Amino acid sequence: MEADCPKLILNCPYQDAGCEFQGSKVDVERHLLDDQTATRHMTQMLGAIKLLTKRVNDQEEELKKASKLSSHSTGIEKMDVDSHYGDTRDSASSMKSLSPRDSKEYTAKIKELEIKITQSRTVTEMCRSELKQNKLDMDSKMDGLAKQIQEQNSMIAEVSARVWCGSFTWRITNFENLFQQAKNQELVAIHSQPFYTAVPGYKMCLRVNLNGIDSGAGTHVSMFVHLMQGEFDSIIQWPFSDGLELTIMDQDTQNPVHVKEELFARPTLQAFLRPKTPRNHKGYGYVEMIPHTTLRERHYVSNDTMIVKVRVKSSSSS
Numbered sequence: 001m002e003a004d005c006p007k008l009i010l011n012c013p014y015q016d017a018g019c020e021f022q023g024s025k026v027d028v029e030r031h032l033l034d035d036q037t038a039t040r041h042m043t044q045m046l047g048a049i050k051l052l053t054k055r056v057n058d059q060e061e062e063l064k065k066a067s068k069l070s071s072h073s074t075g076i077e078k079m080d081v082d083s084h085y086g087d088t089r090d091s092a093s094s095m096k097s098l099s100p101r102d103s104k105e106y107t108a109k110i111k112e113l114e115i116k117i118t119q120s121r122t123v124t125e126m127c128r129s130e131l132k133q134n135k136l137d138m139d140s141k142m143d144g145l146a147k148q149i150q151e152q153n154s155m156i157a158e159v160s161a162r163v164w165c166g167s168f169t170w171r172i173t174n175f176e177n178l179f180q181q182a183k184n185q186e187l188v189a190i191h192s193q194p195f196y197t198a199v200p201g202y203k204m205c206l207r208v209n210l211n212g213i214d215s216g217a218g219t220h221v222s223m224f225v226h227l228m229q230g231e232f233d234s235i236i237q238w239p240f241s242d243g244l245e246l247t248i249m250d251q252d253t254q255n256p257v258h259v260k261e262e263l264f265a266r267p268t269l270q271a272f273l274r275p276k277t278p279r280n281h282k283g284y285g286y287v288e289m290i291p292h293t294t295l296r297e298r299h300y301v302s303n304d305t306m307i308v309k310v311r312v313k314s315s316s317s318s
Contacts, residue, residue, distance in 0.1 A: 017044040038138055045131045052124045166312040168195040175306050182211035194228055197312040202240055203230025207283050216287040224285030229275045240272040241265045243313035248290050251302040259290050
């Protein structure tokens, strides 16, 4: 049974491209799986391809020169071919015609040069193919990583939504910028993160139209609740039948005057039926939650932040 020596020091497979890493088999495998290493390998491969391409182009130029000289060898004065590519050194007036032996040697050098060019082209194509495959592998890894991050973010959001249990507070930061975008009709609505009324319970979110809609358009802030598809929909009762209390918080710590409105579910409305989409298109709330003028009279906006709150009032409670 064959076994690899654990202490055997191996070179990185990309050594020819310029990578100087050395280590055990396990170390090399880890080295190849590292994303930063993969990026560095791609850069090194690209550099190697550029160098090989330049060499191929240089050799092709020399081959063209050599072929041209060979085709006119009968009337050419004797030339002194250097040891590398056959550059002329003496003036044409002092040259003598090439002998058959010289012509044969020169033809052999041309063929040798052609073989080198073909080999260089083959290596270049192999490098390009490997670079392309490495890019595909890296793109696949990045796609997989992006999917994992998305799944983790969804899981975090789902867990976070359960923490609120029927009383959700939303800090709307960067208020002045958002308000101006709403005034300019660049931003129609903003939505809060989801929250659950209980565990198990209904999943919902808040929607705020800072420049209002319908009768509140241009003069009021509108505020609504939207039911969402949740993990417990199959074991809770539909339609939603609890009451809701919407509040815009006055941030005056001495004598706060909060703006509160209560609403009660109407089971026949689509807004309270079990959602058929991730977020129910129909919401329920107030188109005239608070006038724009009132926002500035007290501390409903403080430190460029507006704080809103929703509390679920169970229909079974007194």
